[in-house]
Amino acid sequence: RNFLLVISIIAAATTVRAQWLTKADECASSREQYRHAKAHDAKNSDGAHDAGISGAMNWYWGQRNFGLGYIPKDALHNAYAQTKAMRAGGKGITPQTTQPQWTLDGPTDAGGRIESIAIDPKDVNTVYAGSANGGVWKTTDGGSTWAPITDDQESISMGSLAIDPENPNIVFAGTGEFPATNDSYAGYGLLRSSNAGRTWFNVGPTNVASYSKIIVNPKHSNLVYASAGRSGGGVLRSSDAGLTWQWVTDTSFPQNTSVSDLALSMYGDVAVLYAGVVGKGVYQSTDGGDKWQHLQNLPFTGWTRVCVDVDPANWENVVVLSVDGNGGAGNDDLEGIQYSNDGGISWNDGNPGAAKPFYEGAGTPPQGWYDVYIRADPSDFSHWLLGGVPFWSTHDYGNTWTEDRSFHVDQHDAEFAPSNNSIVYLGSDGGVFYSPQGADPNTVNSTPFNIPNSEFYTISTDQTQPDLTYGGLQDNGVTSGSTPSSWGPFANAGDGAYTVTDPNHSGVVYFINECGTVQLEEYNNGSVSGMNFTAHAGDYVNWLNPICLDSKNEILYLGLDHLYYTTNPTAGPTAKWTRCKTALYESGIDTGTSVQAIDAFGDGKTVVCGTSGGRVYFTTNNGPSFTNVSRGLPGR
Numbered sequence: 001r002n003f004l005l006v007i008s009i010i011a012a013a014t015t016v017r018a019q020w021l022t023k024a025d026e027c028a029s030s031r032e033q034y035r036h037a038k039a040h041d042a043k044n045s046d047g048a049h050d051a052g053i054s055g056a057m058n059w060y061w062g063q064r065n066f067g068l069g070y071i072p073k074d075a076l077h078n079a080y081a082q083t084k085a086m087r088a089g090g091k092g093i094t095p096q097t098t099q100p101q102w103t104l105d106g107p108t109d110a111g112g113r114i115e116s117i118a119i120d121p122k123d124v125n126t127v128y129a130g131s132a133n134g135g136v137w138k139t140t141d142g143g144s145t146w147a148p149i150t151d152d153q154e155s156i157s158m159g160s161l162a163i164d165p166e167n168p169n170i171v172f173a174g175t176g177e178f179p180a181t182n183d184s185y186a187g188y189g190l191l192r193s194s195n196a197g198r199t200w201f202n203v204g205p206t207n208v209a210s211y212s213k214i215i216v217n218p219k220h221s222n223l224v225y226a227s228a229g230r231s232g233g234g235v236l237r238s239s240d241a242g243l244t245w246q247w248v249t250d251t252s253f254p255q256n257t258s259v260s261d262l263a264l265s266m267y268g269d270v271a272v273l274y275a276g277v278v279g280k281g282v283y284q285s286t287d288g289g290d291k292w293q294h295l296q297n298l299p300f301t302g303w304t305r306v307c308v309d310v311d312p313a314n315w316e317n318v319v320v321l322s323v324d325g326n327g328g329a330g331n332d333d334l335e336g337i338q339y340s341n342d343g344g345i346s347w348n349d350g351n352p353g354a355a356k357p358f359y360e361g362a363g364t365p366p367q368g369w370y371d372v373y374i375r376a377d378p379s380d381f382s383h384w385l386l387g388g389v390p391f392w393s394t395h396d397y398g399n400t401w402t403e404d405r406s407f408h409v410d411q412h413d414a415e416f417a418p419s420n421n422s423i424v425y426l427g428s429d430g431g432v433f434y435s436p437q438g439a440d441p442n443t444v445n446s447t448p449f450n451i452p453n454s455e456f457y458t459i460s461t462d463q464t465q466p467d468l469t470y471g472g473l474q475d476n477g478v479t480s481g482s483t484p485s486s487w488g489p490f491a492n493a494g495d496g497a498y499t500v501t502d503p504n505h506s507g508v509v510y511f512i513n514e515c516g517t518v519q520l521e522e523y524n525n526g527s528v529s530g531m532n533f534t535a536h537a538g539d540y541v542n543w544l545n546p547i548c549l550d551s552k553n554e555i556l557y558l559g560l561d562h563l564y565y566t567t568n569p570t571a572g573p574t575a576k577w578t579r580c581k582t583a584l585y586e587s588g589i590d591t592g593t594s595v596q597a598i599d600a601f602g603d604g605k606t607v608v609c610g611t612s613g614g615r616v617y618f619t620t621n622n623g624p625s626f627t628n629v630s631r632g633l634p635g636r
Contacts, residue, residue, distance in 0.1 A: 060543070062612050063596075067634075076188060077206070080154050104452060105469060107487030110476050111431030112453035114412060115177050115184075118161035119425060120168045121418040127425055128171065128197070129432045130158025132474075133185045134453035136173050138197055143434060143449040149197040157185035162214035164241070165418065166221040169196045172242060174204070174211020178229055178260060179370045187211065190226060192242050204245050208232040213262040216242075217271055218312070225289065227275060229258035235275055237289050253292040254280055261373075263308045265315035272315035272343075276306025282320050284344055295344040302326065302335045307374045311381040316343040319350055319376055319384060323358070323368035332356040333366040334388075337374065337398055348397070350384075355401040357388025371410040371428070377438065379421040385439050387411025391426070393439055402441045407433050408448065410475060414439060429475040450485065457544060460499045464506040472496025478511045478523075490523055500549045500556070505570060510556055512547055520547065520558060522572045529572040535560060536579050542594040542612065550600035555622075559595025559609060561585055563623055580623030584611055 065071055116130035125142040135156035137146045150156055155175040164170035176187025190204025190211055204211070209230035217223035224238040226245070234257055235248040249255075254277055261276040273285040275292075281303055282295045302324025311317035319339040327333030334357055337350030358366035367389065377383035386392040390405045391414075408430020416438075417423035424439040425432060431448025455474035462468040467482040473489075478496035481487030489496075495514040502508040507525035520533045535541055540561040548557045549569070556569035563580040585593045593613035600607050605622040616633065617626040 062593075066614055074206075077154055104484050105467075106452060106481050106484035107454055107479065108450040108452045108484045109447070110454045110473060110479055110487050110489070111408060111429075111448035112451070112455050112476070113410075113429045113474060114427030114432050114451075114453075115159055116161045116174075117413050117415045117425045117427050117432065118163050118171070119415055119417045119423075120163060121165040122168055124417040124420050124423050126168070127432075128161050128163070128173075129425075129427060129451065130161050130173060131156070131451075131453040132177055132455060133157045134451075134455075136161065136197065137451050137453065139449070143432065146449060146451045150191065150200060153191060153200060154202070155186075155188035157187050159184075159187060159210045159212055160214045160226075162216055162224075164216050164221045165218050170194055170216075170221075170241065171197055172214045172216070172224070172226075173200070174214050174226060174228075176208070176210030176230070178210040178212040184210065184230075186230070190214070190236075190242075190245070203242055204236065205232075212260050215262060215264045217264070217266075219266055219269060223271065223288070225262060225264060225271075225273065227259035227262035229260055229278065231258070232256060233258045235259055235262065235273075235289065248289055248292070250290065250292050252294070253283055260305050261307045263310040263318070265310040265312050267315045272310070274308045274310055274318055274320075274344075276308045276320070277303070278306060279303050281322075282306065282308055282344070286315075286343075297344075298322075298338055298347060300324075300335050300338075302333075304333070305369055305372055307372055309374055309376045309384075311376060312378050314381070317341055317376070317381045318344060319374055319381075320347075321350075321372065321374045321386075323372060325369055327358070327366040327368070329365050330359075330362045331366055332359040333368040334358055337386075339397060350398040351401075352399050353394065353401040355386060355388075355392050355394075355398070355403070357386050357390070357392055360389055367410075371412055373411065373413055375414050375416070377421060378416055378418075383438065385414045385424070385426075387414060387426075387428075391428075391439070391444070393441065404439075404441050404444065406442055407444050407446050452484065454479075457496065458498050460501050460509070462501040462506075462509070463503050464501075470499040470501060470509050470511070472499055472511065472513070478513070480509075490526075490528065497544045498547045500547050502549060502570070503551050504554065508570065510547055510549065510569060512545060512558070514543055522569070524570075524572075531566070531569070531575045532573050533558070533564070533575075533577055536562065539579075540592060540594050542592075542596070544596075545594065546596060546598050548598035548600055550602055550604065552602045553604035555600065555604060557598050557600060557607065559584075559598050561594045561611075563595060563598070563607065563609060563619075563626075565623065578623070580619075580626070582617075582619075582623065582626040584609055584615070584617050584626065585613055586615065586628075589613075590615070 113132035118128045120126035126140045129137045135150035139146045159176045160174035162172045171193045173191040177184030186209040189202040189206040191200040192203045193200045208228040212229050213227045215225045222241045224242045226236040236245045238245045258278040263274045271288045275283045283292045285292045300322040304325030305323040307321040321337045322335040324335035338347040339350045340347050358368040373387040375385040382397050383395050392401050394401050408428045410429035413427040424435045435444040437443040457472040459471040470480045473496050477489040479489045497512050499511040509523045512520045520531045546559050558564040566575045566577045590613040595609045596612045597610035609617045615630045618629045619626045
């Protein structure tokens with residue numbers, strides 16, 4: 001083949017701040033969330049080398065603010081505008097007369113993180129799905145085919161979607177994800193379409209990191225509400241069908257806060273709103289958002305993330321979930337679920353059945369900060385859907401729960417079809433799923449719809465086999481394929497990372513997963529074996545750690561804060577590793593930095609390494625000594 005296209009959505013471990021924020025602007029909730037990540041790591045660390053959740057934050061954020069310590073306000077917007085102006089003026093790269101023909105290489109069958117779903121109120125076959133950083137996808141045939149409809153927008157990270165119930169051509173897309181520890185992409189505004197997604201206009205404030213929810217008033221569609229969070233957030237209202245927006249300014253409602261969820265029900269002709277505020281609790285408005293009151297009598301104190309839903313037929317039926325964010329390894333960080341049948345005056349336990357939605361197993365921290373929702377069936381308030389690591393459901397106010405692991409874990413959204421409440425679409429780290437029976441146990445399809453929104457960390461191609469590509473995916477392991485629908489994981493759950501094919505040995509690929517315990521393995525024509533690698537005590541293992549193969553000399557390199565190599569990589573479990581003694585960081589200056597790029601010159605001794613601290617090291621003797629050659633490089 002002459003050309004290979006890989007649409008690689010770089011998987012973000014985190015965004016510690018929104019793109020426009022300096023440290024001084026960072027909201028208290030973000031600092032608190034990072035503290036929780038550090039606490040998780042401390043409880044789960046073996047004390048040797050685990051970067052953990054906070055290490056993922058450092059890995060992602062450090063690449064983007066390097067040299068400045070922050071990302072300038074409106075940087076992406078200004079670059080986008082400059083690019084458009086250059087193209088309009090005939091500047092920039094001149095296209096070739098004959099353009100290459102690009103084709104999708106896939107995967108369409110691997111799935112990727114879905115944060116939000118909206119279903120046409122009049123047509124159950126028309127569905128919109130918001131991807132973590134792959135934009136909005138639309139189907140009009142019940143999921144058989146999907147098309148991307150926001151690829152030309154400044155932000156394609158989608159945190160929330162909504163459709164006007166009176167005019168389904170009006171669609172809203174709130175950019176930016178909302179996992180509470182910032183394990184997400186920041187957005188840039190609130191998008192509105194008046195032609196079912198063919199064109200969009202950015203109508204909402206761009207100085208917030210995430211739009212967590214958008215709701216159109218079911219009786220007065222000129223009234224639209226949105227919640228925003230992570231930084232610069234609060235509750236917004238529009239009285240002109242979403243063309244312009246104003247912040248809720250009632251002093252009883254926290255200002256410049258982080259609102260993780262919003263729910264609406266009608267009381268006659270007036271909207272009753274419930275807002276979940278990080279670090280505060282639940283606030284209620286019974287007059288359409290003019291005045292708010294804090295519901296004081298809920299038995300929670302954590303409020304690291306707050307989920308809320310309400311019965312659309314009775315505003316007094318409301319359910320609330322709180323994540324406390326303090327669960328250590330082997331625990332669950334669900335603080336509790338409460339429901340009220342009198343508008344929040346009194347509350348009942350919504351989890352006597354003791355569901356543990358965020359439990360990951362012994363030795364692993366829970367993750368209610370990352371994947372959580374609670375949805376009440378619009379036709380039966382006792383029926384709730386609970387998204388966590390696996391999916392849970394109850395038909396009796398939480399007295400009994402059923403856990404369902406028949407489809408991909410790490411749940412982010414579920415929506416009942418407005419015109420047929422038995423139909424449910426669900427979104428997780430594995431894509432979009434469907435149930436025709438209210439998401440009851442074993443009624444959700446186990447494979448996702450074919451949406452090519454997988455989040456690649458890295459890719460590599462096999463030069464010994466036609467059209468075979470390998471890659472590491474966010475929460476979908478290491479995968480390979482040659483056509484859009486032929487991909488499949490060949491090893492490991494969780495996040496895949498670097499892959500390197502061996503041109504000397506057909507069918508051999510070396511790969512490594514995200515940090516924790518470094519797993520460097522060999523895939524040899526269907527069999528997977530470990531490679532006998534153990535990091536030296538005290539070496540810093542980053543979230544992603546690169547590998548590089550000198551194929552001429554059969555040397556495989558791995559970068560931590562020291563360089564490692566083996567001269568017999570195909571030995572697999574009996575491979576022997578050498579650790580280069582020179583530390584690839586500046587003592588007393590660099591903290592928590594490691595090798596992030598390696599290139600071997602092919603002579604068996606010359607290697608160059610680039611670090612996350614912005615330094616470049618060079619060796620001509622395969623590692624006994626390195627020279628720092630960073631002098632003269634630009635600061636960014």
